[in-house]
Amino acid sequence: xxxxxxxxxxxxxxxxxxxxxxxxxxxxxxxxxxxxxxxxxxxxxxxxxxxxxxxxxxxxxxxxxxxxxxxxxxxxxxxxxxxxxxxxxxxxxxxxxxxxxxxxxxxxxxxx
Amino acid sequence: xxxxxxxxxxxxxxxxxxxxxxxxxxxxxxxxxxxxxxxxxxxxxxxxxxxxxxxxxxxxxxxxxxxxxxxxxxxxxxxxxxxxxxxxxxxxxxxxxxxxxxxxxxxxxxxx
Numbered sequence: 001x002x003x004x005x006x007x008x009x010x011x012x013x014x015x016x017x018x019x020x021x022x023x024x025x026x027x028x029x030x031x032x033x034x035x036x037x038x039x040x041x042x043x044x045x046x047x048x049x050x051x052x053x054x055x056x057x058x059x060x061x062x063x064x065x066x067x068x069x070x071x072x073x074x075x076x077x078x079x080x081x082x083x084x085x086x087x088x089x090x091x092x093x094x095x096x097x098x099x100x101x102x103x104x105x106x107x108x109x110x111x112x
Numbered sequence: 113x114x115x116x117x118x119x120x121x122x123x124x125x126x127x128x129x130x131x132x133x134x135x136x137x138x139x140x141x142x143x144x145x146x147x148x149x150x151x152x153x154x155x156x157x158x159x160x161x162x163x164x165x166x167x168x169x170x171x172x173x174x175x176x177x178x179x180x181x182x183x184x185x186x187x188x189x190x191x192x193x194x195x196x197x198x199x200x201x202x203x204x205x206x207x208x209x210x211x212x213x214x215x216x217x218x219x220x221x222x223x224x
Contacts (some may be wrong), residue, residue, distance in 0.1 A: 001157075030210075031210050033211070033212075038125075040198070040219075041215050041217070042200065042214045042215065042216050043155070043200070043214040044214075045211060045212075045213075045214075047212075048211065056209070064167055079170065092154055092155075098210045099160070099162060099204075100145060100157065100160050101141075101145070101157075101212065102157055103147075103154035103155045103156070103157075104154050105152075105153055105154045106153070106154045
């Protein structure tokens with residue numbers, strides 16, 4: 001298994017600003033992903049964080065809005081850029097090997 | 113984004129009752145994962161299934177990988193109050209990308 005931590009756990013931000021969320025895994029993992037979740041709703045995949053290369057984004061998500069870095073096998077960041085109230089959500093990082101994945105506790109973002 | 117059909121959407125049951133929920137799709141999956149999510153937390157992995165027809169248990173939880181590879185089932189026996197939460201299935205697409213698609217969730221409430 002893998003233990004995943006995220007920082008910050010929550011934040012309240014102003015419209016037009018950007019927030020970077022950090023994800024740290026306690027062991028090397030092959031795969032890391034970023035999801036978005038509205039409270040009480042399902043998880044929507046934003047992108048696959050690729051180590052040492054550009055992330056692979058899902059339909060509806062673009063690099064300019066959600067730049068992602070993954071410099072090594074245990075760490076990744078997601079930036080939510082030029083935020084609007086519609087970006088208010090829970091952002092979740094996951095990591096694991098090819099056949100499973102574990103989740104961090106999430107970052108609860110509110111944009112005013 | 114793409115989601116799996118999960119049913120029922122919500123359940124209210126008495127403590128001690130058994131619970132059944134399922135996920136169905138028109139697509140074939142390589143792996144099925146079942147998660148439980150409590151308020152303010154990230155999803156916690158409960159059971160992983162890797163072969164069509166596989167039946168796996170974890171304490172009072174039992175899950176099965178459908179033989180068509182298009183569905184999966186989760187059963188909880190003798191429910192207790194701490195079983196309360198949202199249960200999600202996740203299917204891994206056979207695309208080589210190792211991505212998972214999440215179900216719509218089953219919200220479980222247990223009445224003591």
